[in-house]
Amino acid sequence: MSGHGAPVRRDRHRIRQEGRQRRRRTLWIAGAIAAVALLALGGAVTAALLGSDAPQAAPGTQEPEPIVFPEDEPAATPGAEPCTTVRVLSSFENAGMVERLAEAYAAEPRDVDGACVEVVTAKDKSGVAAEDAAVGFTEVDEDERPTLWIPDASSWLGVAREAGGSANVPESGTSIGSSEIVLAMPESLAAAIGWDEDPPTWAEVFETSEDEAVWEDLGHPEWGEFKLGKTSPLVASSGEAAMLASYGAAAGSVADLSAADIADDEITDEVRAHELATSHYMATPEHFLWHARQSEDSGGEAADFLSAVIVDEKSVWDYNRGISSRDGVTRTEGDPPAEQLVPIYPSDGYYVSDNPAVVLTGGWVSDAEDAAAQDFVRFAGTAQGQAVVRETGYRDLNGELDPDVAEVGGLAESADGGLPFPAPQVVVAMHDAFADVRKRAQVLFLIDVSGSMGDPIESGDTKLAAAKHAITLALDHFAAGDDVGLAAFSAADDGKITPGEVAPVADIVDTRDDFEQALGALKPIEWTPLYAAVDRYATEQGERFDPDRITALVLLSDGRNETAAPGVTEQQMLGTLEELHHSTPVLVFTLAYGADADVDTLRAISSATGAHYYDATDPTEVDEVLGDLVTSF
Known part of the structure; x- marks a missing residue:
């Protein structure tokens, strides 16, 4: 993000830096102890990963002998x-x-x-x-x-x-x-900041992600702000690792993170500050890497979408050999990217899947x-x-590692900083705390209420009834401090968008009853002014833009742009989204709902904003798909 709100962000960054300097005066000793502990932990981590039957080294001895894997012993004939x-x-x-x-x-x-x-x-x-x-x-x-x-x-x-x-x-x-969970960066960015040769600590990673001028200071203003990608810790292991590393960095030791650290108010405040640098969360690492590849394939570069993303080594290997997945389910094999990713192994340790x-x-x-x-x-x-x-x-x-995998992925031949995930009570404490520390959302649901939304689906509901149910369930994801609103669009013969905004973008804890009442009152109307609706409500969300919030539009549509009279064109709509993307960014998440949805246009809308497209062309799956979508907040 650039432009709007920069002075406010710079001041916020200065305050955070001053706070960290004060904290470092009391935490440097803990950091030194953690570094020594990492060396001692090497054998213990290996044993933890291999299971209790693995050979273990006594303290102060050499690494255990490698396992000699037994040969398989299949049966002579099937049972x-x-x-x-x-x-x-x-x-x-x-x-x-x-x-x-x-x-x-x-x-x-x-x-x-x-x-x-x-x-x-x-x-x-x-x-x-x-x-x-x-x-x-x-x-x-x-x-x-x-x-x-x-x-x-x-x-x-x-x-x-x-x-x-x-x-x-x-x-x-x-x-x-x-598979080690590492920080992956486009190689030009990793070289520019020097992390390909001198890996940072996790504290340095999070501090850098909060510095909106880091690339400009390094002579690369074209890369914008430092864009750190994270998955949701409630969904993916890489998201868990990212959040645990954030707490560990704030506490002074990633290796020794405890449930008491997660409950500590001062540590929590610093983690909350870390999260403000997150553009948005996604459900799987593949989501982020797919968008990075799309940026390159559309004539840009991966840096347009991300500066770094926390993923497992295997995902880096996949990306570098041209494998991508939009949804984590289907995989597409293409040519290797023009710019490969470099895995960065933070110097104070990294969690292992x-x-x-x-x-x-x-x-x-x-x-x-x-x-x-x-x-x-x-x-x-x-x-x-x-x-x-x-x-x-x-x-x-x-x-x-397989030698070819290591070469293509650029992976470390031997990684000795691996850490087992903390004890279950620590992980669960982090899960419970996430709702409090995550970046708050500012979201407008934009729902197609054209005539076809009254069509029945296999479950016996109409499309609109099923969509209402899915949205009601999705509201459970939001918490105090999340501003959520509702707008719906169709048009009669006069072309005017109707009914428009029916629930204002406001704290959902205070307004949920009114939101659900407005949602329940929606009825199918007639036309589908898709382009005009996206143009109008994305612009309105841009006017609400707040750098401390994930500002987004969630678009659910079951059809194509159809109006009684000429209106906003697709080119005009995409132009508006492109302009917003470089001024007051609004992420437009699109959900194709029903077999007649304009999938190509909905994908173009989400891609233009750096958001993700979701497929509910089978309308009976809308609950699950929308539930997946809201993990981005």
């Missing part, structure tokens, strides 16, 4: 049918590795207790899977519930157990591979399924399984 089904639930981030492991396991005959084995994979966001695990996957039929859960980090096991899932989720799992495999202990898991799942986990630790782990972009249980 009898029907096969025992092992349903494996992974995270979006590690799904490719888990799918390849399942393929490799199935390539050889398997016989577990006399039966053949079929491994079926599925994936979900880490936070969603943890919530489901905590309640025993009750929204899924018993014969469809997972047998084996492989989140990308052990932190989610603790989150699920702390939320009541101790009867379903074991306390710990068996790591099948790892350890990909723990846990056989769930809920009553739906039979003894036969348990045994078959254990055999699949055994295979993951064999020489053949670990080869798959390396080939899919992960470090094996010795911390080794």
